[in-house]
Amino acid sequence: MAFTQAEARRHVERIVGIAKKAAPGADVEVYMRHTQRGQTRFAVNEVSTAAEVEVLKLELRLSYGLRSAAVRVSQLDDVTVRDAAVRGARLAKIAPEQAERQPLLGPQKYLMPQGTVDGALRGASAALRAEAAKVAIMRAEADKVVIAGFVDHEDTSVSVANSAGLAGYFEYTRGSFDCTARTQDGTGSGWAGSHSNRWADLDVAAYASTAIDKAVKARAPRRLDPGRYTVVLEPAAVAELLGAFVESLKLRNAQEGRSFFSRPGGETRIGETLWPSSITLRSDPADVALPFAPWNDESLPLSAAAWIEKGKLERLPVSRYWAKQKSLAPIPYPRAFELAGGSETLAQLIAGVKRGVLITRFWYLNYLDPNTLLSTGLTRDGTFLIENGEIAGPVNNFRFNESPHTMLKNCDGLGKSLIPPVFDIRVPALRTHEFNLASISEAV
């Protein structure tokens, strides 16, 4: 079990006290993360490796004005903490000034979302994970496919504090399950899963069935030429491509002229309507299924915010330093985003396509051009031709070269927003047009 709030407070107060004594006159900041985690991997229809781990990370930052250094250790005993503080102070004193460093924040009021901890996950055991793996393996054997997957759970507490009185604590649990089924002839592959702060939200049998069903339906794909297609992207594919987009949401880069959101002469695209009115991107730290500490990396409190509202870029996150430079209020970068969903089911999104491609997920994304957010990557684990509003059969995988901006600009249909496996974001399935599937991948 992760540190309780009372345990964490005792540790943090002791640590701040030791550091202040060891480094007189220094500003002290503390970040502490304590995790109990269990993991089980399975592959080729058997369990492969598994682990039960306890990990503690303590970061101490010591600052003298603009001179600052951070030291991270894995132990909480007095000797280690004192040594870390002395080392941090020494590094800070001899280092050149860091002109962008900001003074300590005083006490902050952080949102404390309820229900982030699940008893079932807090007490989860190897047996729980083995049972989940067994369910998937038995289904795979019954359907004569080969399955691989991962069961993971954690109970984590995070704490922040500083010598100016700031203090924050957050505990969450998280469980995840995802699996890939492959047909025995190696020509079909399917994938499914999810994660949540509650174990009861995870329907392992359903995920295994979905992955197996996709693999069987994807068997023996026909050749489809590369080109620009209407595509229906399932949530995992949307999440992957949108990742490149949300990473670039930074006011400073935009004003420095090195971002998709830049305009010539130091201007930005804030206020411009760049996407259809159905596109809204927001963040909400109270979304307990995406449990993250309700403060950002600068310890600023997070609150609900809209970044794109009905297709218009409303704002970009801005750090404390850059806000001061530009006489603005800082806007903390959120820990998780939500692309607002629509009302269509996946079947309805497909029904709206005369000829196109259904894509389950992407793989190995990377930027090609940060000017336009042009990215490359590949489809995998379930790629199907759509003809006259229906699935016409499996097709080969593709490499795509496309920008998430274009994906949103050409979007004309949205499903319900949900959390896809692996990703810390809520997104819907969506339909978009002129998507550049640039070359064929032989991979299955």
Add this chain to the structure above:
Amino acid sequence: MRVGRRTFVKGTASVAALATLSSAGFTEARGLLTDPLLASLIERALGRARKDGASYADVRIVRRRTEEISAREDKLEDISADDEYGIGIRVIANGAWGFAATQLLAAEPVERAAAAAVALARANAPLLKRPVALAPNPVHVDVWQTPLTKDPFKIPIEDKAELLLALNAAAMKVKGVRFARSNYYAISEWKLLATSEGSFIEQQITRLAPGFEVTAVDDKRGDFETVAHTIAPRQAGWEYLEEANLIGDARQLGEQVLEKLAAPSVQSGKRELVLAPSNLWLTIHESIGHPTELDRALGYEANFAGTSFATPDKLGKLQIAAPQLTFYADKTTRGGLATCGYDDDGVKTQRWDLVKNGLFVGYQTTRDQAAWLGEKASRGTSYADSYASVPFQRMPNVSLAPNPARCSLEDLVAGTQDGVLITGVGTWSIDHQRFNFQFSGQLFWEIKHGKRTRMLRDVSYSANTISFWNACQRIGDRAHFKLGAAMYDGKGQPMQINGVSHGCPPAYFRDISVASTNTRGG
């Protein structure tokens, strides 16, 4: 001295072994981890595992120290240092693997972790088709450390900060360079491996990863470009940076980013390519290194990292590359990020061929995988990225053997009619069976009739792995062989990172698809 299985049973091996190893000068690397503490923890962990019924156990106590500094333009951004340690205990019980880890280095938590590892193995055993079988391995009692002259952790922090700020300043002197960013990262990985078979191995691995990039902005066009220096991460001491003469390169980097920003986009089409080692290493990593991981080829990484075109039925049959190309794995390469004396199974590291004269001939294996191929010994490629991570098969350094005949980069350029020379690593992507890849670079030069003519931008090249390597017609010689490296290669669930180097000479390819990535217009 040799420490056998009997001493595991008696639980006295670690004290004797520590006494032997202490003379190796690891005191500083161990920090607070004193001999009596280490001996006690190892004995308790192995003893509890044995008592609970483990047929095999190993203990890794790992201490990782890092130092990181970053600077942008004339400002230092941050300085940080890590010093983390803990213990990971791995067992085989009822034929299944179990693993548990804790950062609490005291008797009770360590025994609790050993018991948890055994319990975990027992819980998973009913879901095994075949019990884990470890390939035989001689008992080793030894020490190993990165050969270096100047321990980077003893170099004053001011010197490092000064170097970064001087780099940025040198680049910013070039009129038109708007931004410069530099960083320094050093990691010292100390680990002690004790196995129930009696192996006792202490290692200290030191890696450096410098970085430096400059950016130019065209305000009128709303356009920008960045160029990164090609210096590779390396196992080395501070002398590596002293010898690199980065400041001497800074001005040239500034001039190159301006030239790149003004350069025309490449015209898409089939071209000849000349790839410098600073670019080609990553293509080797993705298209030869990963496909020859045995666990991937057999489906053990299917849920995340993917599988491989190089399945065991193709061993000895598939002509992956042109006959003049040989790729070898080598965990003994001096300076290689994956280099060490012994892997995390306690297997002595070695060199072997993966592709010989173009033919696929070998895999990367660990002790629990060797029997899957019918091999009698592991290739020694087990690695875990921290005390809290399960060791599994990770890529060794994989390199392209140089041409025995003399051949330079300029010789390759001189033999090119209509091509592109690419240096540095840009963007990269490859499918989950390692067929279809697309790479970019940092700098691109047009080659016409054997001469470099002008700089280009927006260049990517894509190919199928097998057709690409079979299109390689000529490579450079040993004098032009260089090591590139990936500091953060990812694999596994949860993802673990691995540092790995790849040596190669420059190489010439014919008829490769080159595409412009320009979607800005203009």
